[in-house]
Amino acid sequence: MGTSLIPKLARKYPVVCYSANHFGNAIARVKNVEFIEGDIRDRARVKKAIKGSTDVIHLAGIVTDELAAMNPKLAIEINNTAMEGLCNLAVLAGIERFIYASSSGVYGTQPDNNVATELTEPRPETVYMRTKLEGETILWRYPQLCGVAVRSATCCGPAPRMRLDTIVNVFSKQAYFDGVITVHDGTQWRTYIHVQDATDFYMLLLEARIEHIRGEVFNCTWGNDNAKAIAETVAEIIPAKVNIVSDIKDARQYKMNAYKAEEKLGWIAKRSLWDAIRDNQAFFEGGGIQDPDSDIWYNTRRMASLMTQA
Numbered sequence: 292m293g294t295s296l297i298p299k300l301a302r303k304y305p306v307v308c309y310s311a312n313h314f315g316n317a318i319a320r321v322k323n324v325e326f327i328e329g330d331i332r333d334r335a336r337v338k339k340a341i342k343g344s345t346d347v348i349h350l351a352g353i354v355t356d357e358l359a360a361m362n363p364k365l366a367i368e369i370n371n372t373a374m375e376g377l378c379n380l381a382v383l384a385g386i387e388r389f390i391y392a393s394s395s396g397v398y399g400t401q402p403d404n405n406v407a408t409e410l411t412e413p414r415p416e417t418v419y420m421r422t423k424l425e426g427e428t429i430l431w432r433y434p435q436l437c438g439v440a441v442r443s444a445t446c447c448g449p450a451p452r453m454r455l456d457t458i459v460n461v462f463s464k465q466a467y468f469d470g471v472i473t474v475h476d477g478t479q480w481r482t483y484i485h486v487q488d489a490t491d492f493y494m495l496l497l498e499a500r501i502e503h504i505r506g507e508v509f510n511c512t513w514g515n516d517n518a519k520a521i522a523e524t525v526a527e528i529i530p531a532k533v534n535i536v537s538d539i540k541d542a543r544q545y546k547m548n549a550y551k552a553e554e555k556l557g558w559i560a561k562r563s564l565w566d567a568i569r570d571n572q573a574f575f576e577g578g579g580i581q582d583p584d585s586d587i588w589y590n591t592r593r594m595a596s597l598m599t600q601a
Contacts, residue, residue, distance in 0.1 A: 292392065292443075293350050294318050294451035296490040300348075300497075309340040310351070313594060314587055317451035331373040338380050346388040346497060347381050349374065352422075353598070355456070356396075357591045359419035361598040370422035371429060378433045389436040390496050393427055395444045395482050395512065396420040400544040404480065406515065407547040409442070409508050416543060427508065439496055439504040444482040444512035444547070446489050448567040449574035455588040459483055459564065462522050463571035466531035468583045473534050477519035479541040482512045485562035485570070495558055503555060513560040515546040521564070528568045 293310070294317050300306045301323040309327045310316075316326060329336040331351045341347065352370045353359050359366035374391075381389055398407035399414030415421045430438040447459035455464045458481050465472045492511050496504055516524070518541075522533045552558040562570075574580070586592045 292446060292450075292486065292489060295486045296348070296350075296493055297321060297324060298451075299490055299494055307340055307344060309337065313597065314452050331369060331377065334376055334380065337377060338384070341380060341384050341386065344384065344386060346390070347377070347386050348390045348392075348493060348497070349377060350392045352392075352426075353419070353594070355591050356417040356419045358594050358598055359417065359422065361595065363418045365598060366418055366422055367425075370419075371425050374426050375429050375432075378429060378436065382433055382435045387437055388497065388501070389430065389433075389438045390493060391426055391430050391438065391440045393440045393442045393508070394420060394423040395442050395510065395545050395547050396543075397424040397427075397442060398545065398547060400542065401546070404544050404546065407510070409510055409551050411547075431506065434506075437501045437505045439506070440508045441492065441496070442508060442510050442547070443489055443492075444484040444510075444545075446486040447483050447564075448485045448487060448562070448570045449579055450486050453574070453580065453588060454590060455580075455583065456590055456592075457483075458518060458521060459525070459567055460571060462525040463529060463568055463575075464580075464583050466525050466529035467572060467575045468580075469531075471532045471534055472522045472526060473536060474518050474522045475536055475539040476541045477522070477535050478517055480515055480517050480544045480546050481521065482515045482545050482547050483521075483564065483567070484511055484513045484560055485567045488513060488560040488562050491561075492552065492558055495556060499556060507555075509552045509556075510547045510549045511552065511560075512547055512549045513563060516564070524564060525568050528565065529572050 306324045327340045353366040397413040399416045427440045445457045
């Protein structure tokens, strides 16, 4: 998300990017951006980084269910305790708008596998998802901020620091580089969105009238499919064999719509699942991924040692 969003922001505004840089800096040459390396738990450094800013887009955190489960204490410390500190510093710095990256996963598996709206009661099933929902609660404790939470679907499509461990991108990588898509279970539902649509939505929230977004939660998605259907769609575009295996049963089911964003802000995702797969294919063909098995493209693999050592 960050490596796709920051170049868009920098075309219109001066940007300060504060990051721990565990994945390097794939956008180091983007102009109009000040890059500051630091830990979000470092209060003094965060305070210095946000001085003079007008808005905060909070994307930082321990991401993926697997990582948070490795060290729940650290996940809570970074995703919640550090966020509380960031909100406090934002108020002191006179920040007006605070956009928080929540997750579609906070809804959990709904009764009868229903499609979640913003009025649906959250049912987070993992440590990670509970920390994302708690992040929303923390934000609402600071009414001085124009806070807004984005419950984003899983992003797909290429980015300067692309992830190959999200469902559409996993299957695209397997199809292109391996010729075989391996689907565990296949009945699990997932909600997804092209990363360019997701970042367009963040841009909209940054520029929307405050009275339209203050205290609001918005779902951000293009659609929902089960894993088997997603794999078969990938295989239609990037020819590959689809191998369905039942060795692992995934009980998590994520489905939601984004009607509120359309009704309240006039926003509709423009890029389909097919667009994301075709964009992935073009990115791969253009040499965007030199080593598809490098840990740099996989959040859990890259961060696992940090979680176990901390």
